[in-house]
Amino acid sequence: TGSLWVGVIDIDHFKGINDAVGHAAADELLREVGRFLRGQLRGDDMLARIGADEFAVVLTELDESEVMSIAHRLHAATHSHVFRVGGHRFSLTVSVGLSFAQPDRHSAASLLAAADTACRVAKEAGRDRVQIYDLGDPKVSTTQQRLGWAERIRLGLELNRFTLHLQAIVDEKRRILGYEALIRLRDEDNAYCSPAQFLPAAR
Secondary structure, eight states, rough: OOOOEEEEEETTTTHHHHHHHOOHHHHHHHHHHHHHHHSSSOTOOOEEEEEEEEEEEEEEEEEEHHHHHHHHHHHHHHHHHHEEEEEEEEEEEEEEEEOOOOBBSSSSSHHHHHHHHHHHHHHHHTSEEEEEOOOTTTHHHHHHHHHHHHHHHHHHHHOOOEEEEEEEEEEETTOEEEEEEEEEEEESSEEEHHHHHHHHHHO
């Protein structure tokens, strides 16, 4: 008996398609992609659209090698298929992130969040690939940390925790030539966080 797995499938460069052909054709393309992905899965597998260009899939009773085989089949089949919508022909690629249930990650929300993180890693690594969520992987760990900082930045803006500090710029005779404005973020304990910690997530 295998584990419970959740996958997030993101269509690469979909915003460009949407801008090029318009919302109506793009929505029809998403429906076509959904039907196509459904046809690649087993009867008991679940597929749902969860975002503008993202789908989630739930796979059960499979080990890691079997799940990777399905994910790579979805990936390769999408890559080689030509979608036809409204007189347009589309060749698509997808980025796929996978997560599996563990004692510290068994709720639907945590599994989906982990799969989404893995999908972001796949996209940042060049798109058009499959990635398993594994905090032992430095790429996954770095992305997870950055996403955590993104939430802290959002809270910081809501709670007015950002402050500006002026740092004097002086010459060799210690005369003040001007000031440099530096942004700081106060955490929950009222300690200041280094910009090096939160600025990468703010890009």
